[in-house]
Amino acid sequence: MSRSVDSFNTATQLKVGERTYTVYGLSTGEIANVEGVARLPVSIKVLLENLLRHEDGESCTREDILALASSRGRASDHEFSYHPARVLMQDFTGVPAVVDLAAMRNALLERGVDPQRINPLSPVDLVIDHSVSIDRFGTADAFRENVDIEMQRNLERYQFLKWGQGAFDNFRVVPPGTGICHQVNLEYLAKSVWSEEQDGQMLAYPDTLVGTDSHTTMINALGVLGWGVGGIEAEAAMLGQPISMLVPDVVGFELTGTLNEGITATDLVLRVVQMLRERGVVGKFVEFFGSGLDHLPIADRATIANMAPEYGATCGFFPIDAQTLNYLRLSGRPEHTLELVEAYCKAQGMWRDEHYQTPDFADVLRLDMSTVEPNLAGPKRPQDRVAVKDLKPAIDAFIEFAGKADQLETGVELGGSETPMHHGDVVIAAITSCTNTSNPAVMLGAGLVARKALARGLKIKPWVKTSLAPGSRVVTEYLKESGVQQDLDALGFNLVGYGCTTCIGNSGPLPDEVEKTIKDNDLVVCSVLSGNRNFEGRIHPLVRANWLASPPLVVAYALAGTTRIDLSRDPLGTDQEGQPVYLKDIWPNNAEIDVLVRTIDNEMFRKEYGSVFDGDERWRNIDSGIGATYAFPADSTYIQKPPFFEPEYAGRVADIKGASILALLGDSVTTDHISPAGAIPKDSPAAQYLRSRGVEDADFNSYGSRRGNHEVMMRGTFGNIRIRNEMTPQIEGGYTRKRGAADPEFIYDVAMAYCQANTPSVIVAGKEYGTGSSRDWAAKGTLLLGVKAVIVESFERIHRSNLVGMGVLPLQFTQGDDRKQLKLTGDEQIDILGLEAGLKPKQTFKAVIHYADGKEREIELQSRLDTLVEVEYYRAGGVLNFVLDRLSQTA
Structure with missing residues (x-):
């Protein structure tokens, strides 16, 4: 990270004990004179400090800083670049991310460029926590037996991750059998205030992160601003690309009173989820305040912050206060860390106590906790x-x-x-x-x-x-x-x-x-x-x-x-x-x-x-191999070299003509419906593939464990047994039918038939498309099935971003149009025109629907390429190809 140009003269010194830190102060220099800065929500103050520290006149400008500083907790269309301090991964989403980095190294090598130019620039922690399955239960030996099964099933994946730990800088792996990534983050990894040496000075700044799991938001309980992103976006952050975002609305949520006898934090969070979902906070920050926080412990706050994806918010943030210090001390953080957290937050106006003034919020909800019931x-x-x-x-x-x-x-x-x-x-x-x-x-x-x-x-x-x-x-x-x-x-x-x-x-x-x-x-x-x-x-x-x-x-x-x-x-x-x-x-x-x-x-x-990264004897004995590049084993059914960096997936913006509808879906289609997850059904295309590779049914493992193999994952995309495709109302699950045909087939088979015929395809759906976990394979699988665009009434945040990150065009209906009003059946062909004329954020495109009876109808679709950066990602064929091209050009 280069030193900030600091045009607002905010750099100042903060002494904590015997140590002196450089901080970019919100109450020093010119920034302190911007009206409303003192009353910004604390979550926005964290972002503002991030901009001050990264101001370079190009990716982060004075205009960006002023737009955020004067936002008063309200959204605007101003785009700015955010640099999280670190990245958190779990293994289901982390394995494919590391697979992509390994494939990018191979791609650079093929271009004659040093492959080690692909390397995390921000600290990355990957916690192996999603691979254990409950095969044994109800006995004293259940834990040992489940771990034995886990190690046997996932040896190839774990060998690969150990290779990555040795091959990449700034990359640590927490071995299996340790804990869930969010809890390890809460109990150990997070610091609330981060510090690092730069140009001979020790910087102090807020701990921030993005994670490849949507429940990364849990860490906001410790005043650490973080949220879930798709694996694609996380990979970009690892490689030094900022998170492009718009100034968000911040919704204040006032908690008063206390929970009655026998009422749990779970009862509280389910009430909070319901209230915020009813209000509508998708894409917004939620920040909690009020006297109820005085006695609300971090564990209860973590329960509420964790479920931000369930209430639809980007995050559910709690300012740092005495309860934060109590938890940091309980969980064994060094005493100097506590001193730094308190001193820094008080100096920056980020500390909550009896002098705390309610910030300016775009909206406010209130809950008396004494009204919560089981x-x-x-x-x-x-x-x-x-x-x-x-x-x-x-x-x-x-x-x-x-x-x-x-x-x-x-x-x-x-x-x-x-x-x-x-x-x-x-x-x-x-x-x-x-x-x-x-x-x-x-x-x-x-x-x-x-x-x-x-x-x-x-x-x-x-x-x-x-x-x-x-x-x-x-x-x-x-x-x-x-x-x-x-x-x-x-x-x-x-x-x-x-x-x-x-x-x-x-x-x-x-x-x-x-x-x-x-x-x-x-x-x-x-x-x-x-x-x-x-x-x-x-x-x-x-x-x-x-x-x-x-x-x-x-x-x-x-x-x-x-x-x-x-x-x-x-x-x-x-x-x-x-x-x-x-x-x-x-x-x-x-x-x-x-x-x-x-x-x-x-x-x-x-x-x-004390020895969290060591693992048990089985982990330590895994032979992972060494080397800057990974030799993808041709016979592996867990790890395969993905095709995303082949020429056919490189950026080439063109109008979409004669597209067939691959699936016609309803409202609230989740990433669980789209992305393969859970057990691999015995009659599925993925099962057929595994059997063809000599894998016995008993060894199929789960889709999640095979996320490093695109051949398995693309066969399971849109394969959830409960998905309902309106093109095949007579059957539930991952089925569709070819345009003009009557009989249902697996979506994968129809998609491959379209690809072989060079026929583009689109997905059409209703409201809240892509709710749920931040599963990158919901976007990767969509791309590999030949889908060029997804046309819906509305998107959830993470999945829309992931589609852009993979070079799939997200589009929304306008003027009251939807699949029902347009009487779509799946027998139509669709043209999406105007892409070749030039791209800009949030533009509208003309679409022509060709009905089976020969009639045509023109409609307008709004592009959900929301920012200039997203436009550039789409031009390049996705964010990973964008980074690869830049590294190749600057070699």
């Missing part, structure tokens, strides 16, 4: 909050919609035994996911529910698959230290692994007899998980309804065995004396939980993170 969210969207007392009618309505209303009271035998199963039964109860496993209060609360349930003689129902997947080893330490781990074990919630499991579809197989009973009787069954995502088809292909809940409620519903129950009134079961046991009888009070929370100390964190 609740869940589901059955297939995280914003659909349902009070515990209303769950039974909610699931009954869902079952009725599935056409099973007349079977509600009918039981069926489980695996030939007399134990009956019913519609609405819970078959997966999982304490999992970064959202809640970072929070000691709810984790220890779950342990106390287990202890009290055991004391009353309650047991888990036999059809329920239980699991405990903590976000870090620290959680295991305090569960054991408090004594509740043995209670969880006795109830069946044994440790199954450290990582993101059920929440991303790594729930593993159900017991054979349960699976057979569900299939044979077409049962509508449920999962209850302490996660953040519950989209249909995500958790398990046989589970139709998925409910997000706090860890204590997960235990409670596992005991009940059904969601067709009102836990506020109905008993969970009976005790040894035959007396009914209600949830209130086993629900711990706050004082009981607080006693256990106080047993957590910083030695637990120091112990578990």
Whole structure:
């Protein structure tokens, strides 16, 4: 990073203890005189400091700084460049990113350029946390056995990552079996205020990052500005490219009061998600303030910040205050770090205390936390909050919609035994996911529910698959230290692994007899998980309804065995004396939980993170090979050299003529619908490919684990079993039909037929296209299927950016047009004209729809190339080709 030209004369000195730091001050020099700077939201102050520190007169100018400084928390169309301090990755999205970097090195070598010009310029941490699957559960050996299976299944991927760790600078890998990337980030990696030496001076500045997982937002609980981006955008940031963005709206969210006895942070966040989704905050920052923060611990803030993708915001930011310092101290950060954080934030007007003035916000929401009640969210969207007392009618309505209303009271035998199963039964109860496993209060609360349930003689129902997947080893330490781990074990919630499991579809197989009973009787069954995502088809292909809940409620519903129950009134079961046991009888009070929370100390964190990058013996013994470039093994089914840098994918802007519609989709199509995820179906094109390469069905592993192989991933794109293509209404799943044909075929097969005929294709969809996780393969797979443009009513932020990053044109209907109003059936051809005349941000293009009956209709489509930088990326054929071209030209 070159030194800022600092045209506002903001550089100043800050002494902390015996050390002196250079900071770019918001209350020094000319910038302090810009009206409204002092009352900017803290999240915008972080961005403003970033601009001051990176001002170079070209990519960052005085005009950029003034536009942000005078924004008053309100959006504008002014584009500026943002340089995050670091990048965080998980292995599902990280592996393909590193594959791309390796392929870029090979491409440079082929051009006669030093391949080591491809190297991360910003610190990158990749945490292997998405590969463990719950194959074993409910036993003391489940963790060891699952890790053994994980290492066996993923050896090729792990060899590749170890090569990357040795080949690339500024790149660290946290080995498997350590924790979820967001929790490792919260507990160890983040610093709140970063520092580095530059030109002989020590700089201090806010810790910021982007991550290849949408729940990167969790770190905003520590006052660290960060959000999820696609792997493509993250790769660009790694390679020194700034994040291009527009000045955002900042929505203030005032929290007052305190949570009532027995109410959890999960109950709170589900209420927050519902409120913000209803208000509409897509693409906006949310910043929390108010007296309620005075006693809201970082763990609770992390729960709220984590679910920013669920309420649609770019981030959910909490200013740094005394609670932040308490957590940094508890988690073992050095004392000087705490001193620097406090001194820096107070000097910059970023500190929240009794003197804190409410910033200028574009909009404000308010919530009195004392009004929050116990609740869940589901059955297939995280914003659909349902009070515990209303769950039974909610699931009954869902079952009725599935056409099973007349079977509600009918039981069926489980695996030939007399134990009956019913519609609405819970078959997966999982304490999992970064959202809640970072929070000691709810984790220890779950342990106390287990202890009290055991004391009353309650047991888990036999059809329920239980699991405990903590976000870090620290959680295991305090569960054991408090004594509740043995209670969880006795109830069946044994440790199954450290990582993101059920929440991303790594729930593993159900017991054979349960699976057979569900299939044979077409049962509508449920999962209850302490996660953040519950989209249909995500958790398990046989589970139709998925409910997000706090860890204590997960235990409670596992005991009940059904969601067709009102836990506020109905008993969970009976005790040894035959007396009914209600949830209130086993629900711990706050004082009981607080006693256990106080047993957590910083030695637990120091112990578990003292050798965090070392891994166990199995990791250390992996032979990874060495060298600046990677020799992609031709026979590997996990890692293949991607084609993105071949000439056919290089930039060539041209009008799109005679395009066929590959899929006609509805509203709220998620990246889970688009990007391959979860288990690989045995009858899918991906399965056919793997079998052709000699892979046995039992060794298919998951789509996520094979993200480094484009041949697998492109065959699974748009292959979700619950996707609904309006061109094939008679069948659910990854099917479409050729233009003019009647019979459904796999989308992959039709796409390849179009590619072979040199016929471009487009995707047409409704509102909120691309919601969900920041899955780069949702864009990469779209590109490889030959899709030239995606035409929708509205996009979610990350997926739109990813499409641009891969050179796919994102377009929106205008003037009230949509697929229904235009009477599209999939038998049309579409021309998109005007691209060759020159590109600029957010322009409109003429499109001509050629109907099957010979009629034509002209409409206007708005380009969602939102910034000049995005236009340049699209011209180059995507951001990676853009970087590759620049490096080749400057060699």
